[in-house]
Amino acid sequence: MKPTGSDSENGDTIHTMRGLTIDRNHFGPDWSSLAVSGEIDLATVDELDKEIKSVLESDGGNLAVDLRTSDFMDSTGLRCLVMADRSFREADRKFALVVANGPISRLIDLSGVDSTIQIVSSPDELLT
Numbered sequence: 214m215k216p217t218g219s220d221s222e223n224g225d226t227i228h229t230m231r232g233l234t235i236d237r238n239h240f241g242p243d244w245s246s247l248a249v250s251g252e253i254d255l256a257t258v259d260e261l262d263k264e265i266k267s268v269l270e271s272d273g274g275n276l277a278v279d280l281r282t283s284d285f286m287d288s289t290g291l292r293c294l295v296m297a298d299r300s301f302r303e304a305d306r307k308f309a310l311v312v313a314n315g316p317i318s319r320l321i322d323l324s325g326v327d328s329t330i331q332i333v334s335s336p337d338e339l340l341t
Contacts (some may be wrong), residue, residue: 220265223280224284226321229301231251231256231257232251232252232257233247233249233250233251233252233253233257233260233261234249234251235247235249235250235260235261235264236248236250237264237268238315239274239339240248240336241276241339241340243274243275244275244276244278244307244336244339244340245268245272245274245275245276245277246276246277246311246336247261247264247265247268247276247277247278247279247299248277248279248281248282249261249278249280249282249283250283250284251283251284252283252284252285252286253280253285253286253287253288253289254257254285254286254287254289255284255287255289255292255308258272258289258290258293259276261290261293261299262293262296262297265278265293265300265334266300267304268295269297269300269301270281273306274306275282275301275307275308275309275339276297276301276307276308276309276341277308277309277310277311277333277336278294278297278308278309278310278311279309279311280312280317281312281313281334283319284316285318286314286316286320291320291321291326294310294330295326295329297329298329298330305311306318307339308330308331308341309330309331309332309333310330310331310332310333310334311333311334311335312332312334313334327335
């Protein structure tokens with residue numbers, strides 16, 4: 214199944230693939246966000262990776278991946294986010310995850326990723 218895209222009123226693009234929805238937005242003076250809904254796993258991680266790379270290549274700003282409405286993430290999703298953090302650091306840009314309490318938060322805590330990637334509970338925390 215190929216991803217589909219549509220422009221919303223403010224020009225953001227929404228991509229869906231196998232139950233994964235990614236909504237790209239901008240907030241603050243230099244932040245983009247990818248709001249991810251659904252399951253991030255082997256079947257959908259390539260679409261997330263593609264969107265992250267698109268922000269890295271086309272945008273001069275920072276990126277927050279908002280996982281608050283994601284249902285599930287496996288190790289392939291976790292690896293994608295770790296690699297994204299590394300790429301943004303190498304480009305001297307910021308990368309953060311927006312996470313709510315739940316299974317994804319527990320995965321991040323157990324993996325130790327929270328010691329290297331900035332984790333916040335709201336995008337507003339990144340603007341202070």
